[in-house]
Amino acid sequence: QVQLVESGGGLVQAGGSLRLSCAASGSIFTINLMGWYRQAPGKQRELVAIITSTNRTTYADSVKGRFTISRDNTKNTVYLQMSILKPEDTAVYLCYAQTFSVYWGQGTQVTVSS
Secondary structure, three states, X not given: OEEEEEEOOEEEEOOOOEEXXXXXXXXHHHOOEEEEEEEOOOOOOXXXXXXXXXXXXXXXXXXXXXXXXXXXXXXXXXXXXXXXXXHHHOEEEEEEXXXXXXXXXXXXXXXXXX
16 A cells, blocks of 8 residues: 655745655555646646656646656655746645555645735
8 A cells, every 4th residue: 555645835925936745655666656636626636747657757738837746766755846836726736646556645735825
């Protein structure tokens, strides 16, 4: 089993930056890819970014050029560096990991004020 714990969310002004972290524990050697989703109130959960075991990355069009996903295998951690934040980035950000199944973190709130 895999456990995921997110951190780094908070309140920032538009144009600011935040760095989210997701630490994995448990059967981490089985993880094939990790990523970030977000869910705003009343909206569907959407993919933000994913990173594979070979460091291939995919981003939602809405965050390309502003967000960067990375991973540190020595710390079993995936990061999401968010820059030039916009109010529409406000959401609960959830970490996920995929093995033969999918695991989700509890979510961390990101609020961008205008």
